[in-house]
Amino acid sequence: xxxxxxxxxxxxxxEKAKPASREDATTTSRRSLxxxxxxxxxxxxxxxxxxxxxxxxxxxGVLLDVEYDGxxxxxxxxxxxxxxxxxxxWLDNTEHHPYCLTDYSPRELYELKDVVEHxxxxxLEETTxxxxxxxxxxxxxxxxxSDPLAIGGRRDSIREKLGRKHSWEAxxxxxxxYTMDRALTPGLYYRVQNGNLTPVLQKxxxxxxxxxxxxxxxxxxxxxxxxxxxxxxLTPAAYLPRLAxxxxxxxxxxxxxxxxxxxxxxxxxxxxxxxxxxxxxxxLRREIDExxxxxxxxxxVECKFFEEEKQLVETVFKVLWRTPILVTFNGDNFDxxxxxxxxxxxxxxxxxxxxxxxxxxxxxxxxxxxxxxxxDLYRFFNNRSIxxxxxxxxxxxxxxxDISQALLGEGKRPLPDxxxxxxxxVLVDYCWQDANxxxxxxxxxxxxxxxxxxxxxxxxxxxxxDLTRTAVSNWIRSLLYYAHRQNNYLIPRKEEIEAMxxxxxxxxxxxxxxYLGAVVVEPQAGxxxxxxxxxxxxxxxxxxxxxxxxxxxxxxxxxxxxDNTVPETPHWICTKRKGLTSLIIxxxxxxxxxxxKPRSKDKTLSETQRSWYSVVxxxxxxxxxxxxxxxxxxxxxxxxxxxxxxxxxxxxxAITQTIKQAEQLGAxxxxxxxxxxxxxxxxxxxxxKLIDYSERELRVELDVEKEYRYVAxxxxxxxxxxxxxxxxxxIKGLTGKKRNTPLFLQKAFMQMVEILRQVRSxxxxxxxxxxxxxxxxxxxxxxERREYSIEDLAIRMQLTKSxxxxxxTTPQHVKAARQLIxxxxxxxxxxxxxxxxTTDGVKPVEQASIQDIDVSKYKxxxxxxxxxxxxxxxxxxxxTIGIRRLDTFFG
DNA sequence: GCGGACTGCTTACCT
DNA sequence: ACAGGTAAGCAGTCCGCG
Numbered sequence: 001x002x003x004x005x006x007x008x009x010x011x012x013x014x015e016k017a018k019p020a021s022r023e024d025a026t027t028t029s030r031r032s033l034x035x036x037x038x039x040x041x042x043x044x045x046x047x048x049x050x051x052x053x054x055x056x057x058x059x060x061g062v063l064l065d066v067e068y069d070g071x072x073x074x075x076x077x078x079x080x081x082x083x084x085x086x087x088x089x090w091l092d093n094t095e096h097h098p099y100c101l102t103d104y105s106p107r108e109l110y111e112l113k114d115v116v117e118h119x120x121x122x123x124l125e126e127t128t129x130x131x132x133x134x135x136x137x138x139x140x141x142x143x144x145x146s147d148p149l150a151i152g153g154r155r156d157s158i159r160e161k162l163g164r165k166h167s168w169e170a171x172x173x174x175x176x177x178y179t180m181d182r183a184l185t186p187g188l189y190y191r192v193q194n195g196n197l198t199p200v201l202q203k204x205x206x207x208x209x210x211x212x213x214x215x216x217x218x219x220x221x222x223x224x225x226x227x228x229x230x231x232x233x234l235t236p237a238a239y240l241p242r243l244a245x246x247x248x249x250x251x252x253x254x255x256x257x258x259x260x261x262x263x264x265x266x267x268x269x270x271x272x273x274x275x276x277x278x279x280x281x282x283x284l285r286r287e288i289d290e291x292x293x294x295x296x297x298x299x300x301v302e303c304k305f306f307e308e309e310k311q312l313v314e315t316v317f318k319v320l321w322r323t324p325i326l327v328t329f330n331g332d333n334f335d336x337x338x339x340x341x342x343x344x345x346x347x348x349x350x351x352x353x354x355x356x357x358x359x360x361x362x363x364x365x366x367x368x369x370x371x372x373x374x375x376d377l378y379r380f381f382n383n384r385s386i387x388x389x390x391x392x393x394x395x396x397x398x399x400x401x402d403i404s405q406a407l408l409g410e411g412k413r414p415l416p417d418x419x420x421x422x423x424x425x426v427l428v429d430y431c432w433q434d435a436n437x438x439x440x441x442x443x444x445x446x447x448x449x450x451x452x453x454x455x456x457x458x459x460x461x462x463x464x465x466d467l468t469r470t471a472v473s474n475w476i477r478s479l480l481y482y483a484h485r486q487n488n489y490l491i492p493r494k495e496e497i498e499a500m501x502x503x504x505x506x507x508x509x510x511x512x513x514x515y516l517g518a519v520v521v522e523p524q525a526g527x528x529x530x531x532x533x534x535x536x537x538x539x540x541x542x543x544x545x546x547x548x549x550x551x552x553x554x555x556x557x558x559x560x561x562x563d564n565t566v567p568e569t570p571h572w573i574c575t576k577r578k579g580l581t582s583l584i585i586x587x588x589x590x591x592x593x594x595x596x597k598p599r600s601k602d603k604t605l606s607e608t609q610r611s612w613y614s615v616v617x618x619x620x621x622x623x624x625x626x627x628x629x630x631x632x633x634x635x636x637x638x639x640x641x642x643x644x645x646x647x648x649x650x651x652x653x654a655i656t657q658t659i660k661q662a663e664q665l666g667a668x669x670x671x672x673x674x675x676x677x678x679x680x681x682x683x684x685x686x687x688x689k690l691i692d693y694s695e696r697e698l699r700v701e702l703d704v705e706k707e708y709r710y711v712a713x714x715x716x717x718x719x720x721x722x723x724x725x726x727x728x729x730x731i732k733g734l735t736g737k738k739r740n741t742p743l744f745l746q747k748a749f750m751q752m753v754e755i756l757r758q759v760r761s762x763x764x765x766x767x768x769x770x771x772x773x774x775x776x777x778x779x780x781x782x783x784e785r786r787e788y789s790i791e792d793l794a795i796r797m798q799l800t801k802s803x804x805x806x807x808x809t810t811p812q813h814v815k816a817a818r819q820l821i822x823x824x825x826x827x828x829x830x831x832x833x834x835x836x837x838t839t840d841g842v843k844p845v846e847q848a849s850i851q852d853i854d855v856s857k858y859k860x861x862x863x864x865x866x867x868x869x870x871x872x873x874x875x876x877x878x879x880t881i882g883i884r885r886l887d888t889f890f891g
Numbered sequence: 892g893c894g895g896a897c898t899g900c901t902t903a904c905c906t
Numbered sequence: 907a908c909a910g911g912t913a914a915g916c917a918g919t920c921c922g923c924g
Contacts, residue, residue: 361907385908396903473908509911511899517910518906539906540909629908636908644909674906674911718905718912733904733913740903797902809900809917864914 032278032300033241036085037322060191060200061088062238062454063184064325064373065463066175073147075178077197078373078463079190080324085241087324087372090192096178097122098151099144100170101129101490102162106141114161115143120150121158129490132552133500135577138490140168148174169491176478179461180485186464187457188235204234208595215594216587221578225587228486232458233591233616237451242325242375242442244273245316246434247335248427250286254418256826260334263341266309268419269427270316270339271435273301275443279435280304280319281428282312288423295428303428310346313339320354323372325464329400329438330378332360332469336367366469373464375453377403377441385472389622390452396739397832404437408444412437446611455619472626473636479623480638483584492551494637501555504641505570506649514632515645516568519652521659521672525715525872528670529762530681531722533706534690536654538589539675540628543650545586546699550579551631551640566646567653573646581638585627592620593701651675654698661693662686671713671720678711706730709760712872719868721756729757735865742858744792745865748779752869769875776866783858786850793853794834794845802829812837816844823847 061079064087069076075092102109106124110116116124125142143158145151152159152170159170169177179186182197189200209230216222248269251258258265266284273279279301295303306312316339320326328335340355356368367374380386382398395406405411412433416426442449457467460475461482467475484491504515536542543549547566554566556574564573599605600614630636632644651674658677659669667690668680679686687704694702708730711722719733731737736749755771758764782788797813803821806814816835817827823846827833834845838852867877 471907476908513910515910520906520911535906626908629910631908632910633908648910676906716913735914738903738914800902806901811901811916813902868913 030276031085031241032274032276033085033243033324034272034274034276034278034280034319037243037319038280040322059084059088060189062240063186063188063190063463065465066179066184066186067463067465068148068175075175077184077190079192080238080240080373082238082240085324086322088192089371090197092178093195094182096181097144097146098148098174098177099125099142100151100159100162101127101140101142101168102166103138103140103168104162104166109141109143112161114156115158118145118150118156118158118161120145120147122146128488130488131492132484132489132580133492133496133557135552135557140490164493168493172481172491175463176481179463180482183486185232185458185461186467187237187454188231189238201231202235204231204236208234212591212595215590221583222587222590225583226591229587229591232455233596235458236612237447237454237615239447240325240450240454242275242327242439242450243319243323244271244327244435244439244442245320245331245335246271246328246431246438247338248419248431249338250420252420255824257334258338260338260341263338263345267313267339267342269431270312271428271431272316272319273432273435273439275439277301279432281432282306282315283424283428284309284312285424288421293423293425295425297428297432301432305424309342310348313343313346314348314352317343317348317352317354320369321371323354323369325372326369326374327438327442328374328376328378329434329441330376331374332365332367332376332379336374337365340367360469366465368465375442375464375468377438377449380449380453380468381441383471385622385626386452389625390618398830400434400437404441408437408440410437410440446608448611448615451612451615452619455616456622459619459623472622473630473633476623476626476630477637480581480584483580487580489580492638494639497551497638497640501551501640501642504645506568506645514634514641515648516652517648518674519655519672520674520717521669521677523671523713523715523717523720525713527710527712527762527765527873528678528680529710531670531708531711532679532682532687532704533676533708534679534687534702535676535705536694537593537701537703538624539651539654539700540647541585541589541624542700543647543654544579544582544627545589547646547650548573548575548579548582549643549646549650550581550583551638551643553577553579553582554640554643554646566649568649569642569646571642571646571649581627581631585624588620588627589624592617592624596620654694654700657698658690658694658702661697662690665689670711673718676705678713712756712869714868714872716868721753721869721872723757723759727757729753734868736868740795740797741865742793742795742861744779744782744788745861747792748775748862749865751775752866756869765873769873772866772870772873773875776862779862780859783855783862786853786855788850790836790845790848790850790853791834793836793858795836796832796834799827799829799831799833803827812842816842819847820844 059081061081063077064080065078067076069091072091075096077090079088079090081088106126109124115121122144125144127140127142128137129140131138145158150158159167189202191198191200212226212230216226247267249258250265250268268284269281271279271281277300281303283303283305285305285307297303336355337357340353340357343353354370356370358366360366378398381403387393387395395403401411415430453464453468456475457464460467460478462478481491506516508514508516553574555571558574558576561575562572564575566573596613596617600610600617602610628647631640633639655672655675659672662669662677662679665686667682667686669677670680671678691702694700707725708722709725711720713720721734722730731753735741736746752772752775755768759768799813799817803814803817813833813835817833820827835842836845836848837854837857838848839854843852863877870877
């Protein structure tokens with residue numbers, strides 16, 4: 001007899017009568033995915049073979065993912081129809097096969113028995129490609145095979161038989177190859193009609209389209225490109241119903257997370273929560289729940305007790321087989337991995353498990369939903385480009401707690417006890433809370449995260465699974481490869497670019513770096529009132545665009561281009577052909593700067609409109625900011641050091657020329673870094689002339705970025721404090737703001753900042769200085785009296801590698817980490833170690849008491865932190881100390 | 892045997 | 907697995923010194 005989801009949902013119905021216990025219950029009028037899954041399963045067989053089925057309907061769906069079906073040896077697409085809330089799978093029917101290209105002629109190839117008699121070999125096809133590096137066409141042969149492993153990935157693959165020097169495009173994953181050849185754009189709509197896949201163009205704003213096309217009407221190549229990009233930028237993001245999951249596992253150890261590889265301990269709770277506010281928490285009944293209190297959950301969130309763990313897991317799996325988009329926080333390496341391994345232990349056959357695990361890089365795993373798509377938010381938020389450019393570094397650590405606190409302004413309620421000892425009522429709440437926060441991270445700011453993911457998928461032509469798990473270099477590679485294929489350009493091998501273009505020719509300032517970077521102007525230490533900051537809008541992408549920088553255009557093969565030199569380098573740039581990277585980055589730059597960025601701030605537009613412009617603008621920013629970096633990254637497949645150093649050389653040229661011009665105009669430059677200049681009380685006229693000059697002579701756009709009431713420049717570069725005319729304080733580089741500074745000192749520093757924020761005129765400084773000195777003395781006294789808690793004194797430093805691999809030196813946080821290991825704690829790379837300085841070396845906070853503290857070390861820390869600001873204000877630290885000493889002397 | 896000058900390592904920041 | 911430049915603190919080494 002089969003158990004039916006509906007019947008057990010109904011068995012918990014009475015609890016629904018209870019009033020909502022919490023005000024943050026996110027019940028909306030949106031149709032619940034979870035309810036649909038549960039109700040829909042009524043007439044469906046529970047067995048997983050229910051999926052996949054061929055869609056007969058012509059309903060359009062969002063292309064979420066492109067996969068490879070190993071059994072059928074075909075590309076498989078996952079389309080999501082948001083209104084039916086179902087995934088439709090589609091298998092390729094176009095006879096597309098894996099292939100690679102070679103410069104051997106067909107005749108030569110027939111001599112190569114290893115190739116033509118390879119068991120995966122299918123056929124040869126002659127083709128012509130354009131070679132950007134040589135600026136000419138070339139005849140090539142496409143060697144077609146039955147499966148991807150026949151091309152590459154085995155020792156006897158065709159790629160190896162041809163030899164690396166005679167094969168091209170042989171290490172592109174088949175799913176990517178398929179995506180490019182079919183010109184698929186994940187994130188856009190497709191329909192299956194008569195068994196065939198066709199794109200479905202959605203309506204988008206014709207006004208936006210016209211404006212964007214007008215931007216490039218003078219440039220035919222850019223005009224062609226923008227036409228192709230319009231649907232990517234303008235198609236509104238689909239609303240994607242989704243489900244969040246979190247699990248809790250029993251463990252006999254309070255301070256050790258159960259190992260998902262062995263999955264030794266029972267899964268005691270699983271929370272599922274959808275975007276419409278419906279939730280279900282499955283709990284295992286344990287001994288401690290004898291006199292069970294009923295868990296208090298918000299309206300729409302149900303709770304079901306299970307007597308058997310296996311039943312619990314099977315129930316969750318029933319839901320997961322029908323889940324189109326699953327969201328977890330660290331599901332790849334914990335929740336889903338644990339569930340799979342635990343399920344095997346419980347005797348659930350592999351075919352009934354809706355999750356497929358794949359080993360990733362290092363000891364990492366990737367968890368795919370066999371039928372839907374799984375987003376692991378931990379991995380997405382860990383992406384440095386997302387952290388820095390999309391979220392402007394608002395979160396600096398990667399726990400669910402830190403990220404929710406930073407982005408939602410909401411954290412978890414603290415755990416009253418260790419998981420295994422929690423009564424069901426508390427456990428259920430805790431588990432649900434994590435699922436709820438995970439869901440909320442995809443919902444805030446008008447579903448910003450989902451919008452970003454969809455936009456990034458479209459731009460990079462990658463499916464949701466890979467997009468959310470790979471770094472920006474991978475996205476850019478994918479974008480550029482796609483452009484090569486669309487234009488019939490052969491994708492060069494990395495070694496070909498390096499052999500033709502050579503290495504970097506400039507010397508970096510920092511030992512171990514490859515080439516010279518940006519200019520940082522020596523700051524004029526002191527307080528300066530009425531400072532205007534000007535900066536170049538997207539300097540490096542602008543340079544790539546304006547100066548035609550691309551791997552094929554730098555040091556091109558035409559002798560007549562050699563006069564078009566790059567200052568301070570021996571390089572020259574092509575004058576005959578527009579570079580591909582230059583074209584693409586240029587268009588993306590213009591689209592962002594001229595269209596999406598201004599509209600994202602346009603108060604005459606509705607909030608919904610603005611938020612969409614803002615999503616696009618942020619996605620474009622991510623690509624732009626990394627576009628120069630990848631060119632200079634040795635592991636990037638289109639790496640080109642001469643191109644990268646040409647970009648920085650032209651950047652230095654732009655800023656130094658602008659400084660010269662500013663001085664000629666009679667303006668004083670107080671400071672500058674890479675693409676910005678701090679000007680002392682510039683006149684409107686001076687600014688206008690400077691901006692005109694940059695535009696005219698340097699071909700880069702200079703803008704007024706900020707107006708400070710005053711700036712306190714320390715004598716150190718990359719260290720300053722500025723108060724804008726609107727009273728907002730910018731703090732850059734100062735120790736007080738660093739995340740490894742003890743909390744007490746961060747707080748003290750913020751008090752100082754508050755004093756400085758209120759300064760409006762030079763005369764206000766007299767009183768401010770006095771207040772700051774008093775503040776500093778106050779904290780020194782509190783230190784002496786040991787009035788801070790150990791947590792407030794903790795220095796929190798990241799372990800960037802595993803504790804054993806520090807062999808050259810043993811930094812303090814590593815010493816503390818080793819003490820933790822000694823005490824049986826599990827410590828690994830990426831962890832943040834909290835330690836205090838004691839009179840006897842360092843100690844982890846967990847092991848230290850306030851009496852151990854080395855007060856003088858902390859006083860030094862206070863001194864250096866305050867000094868960074870005080871020296872800008874012209875105050876000697878001795879004054880501070882001196883007065884304190886007099887105080888104690890007389891007092 | 893010890894302190895100062897120095898270099899190198901590590902982390903966190905800026906653009 | 908985007909780049910280079912800067913600051914800070916500490917670890918480790920070398921040198922000089924009746």
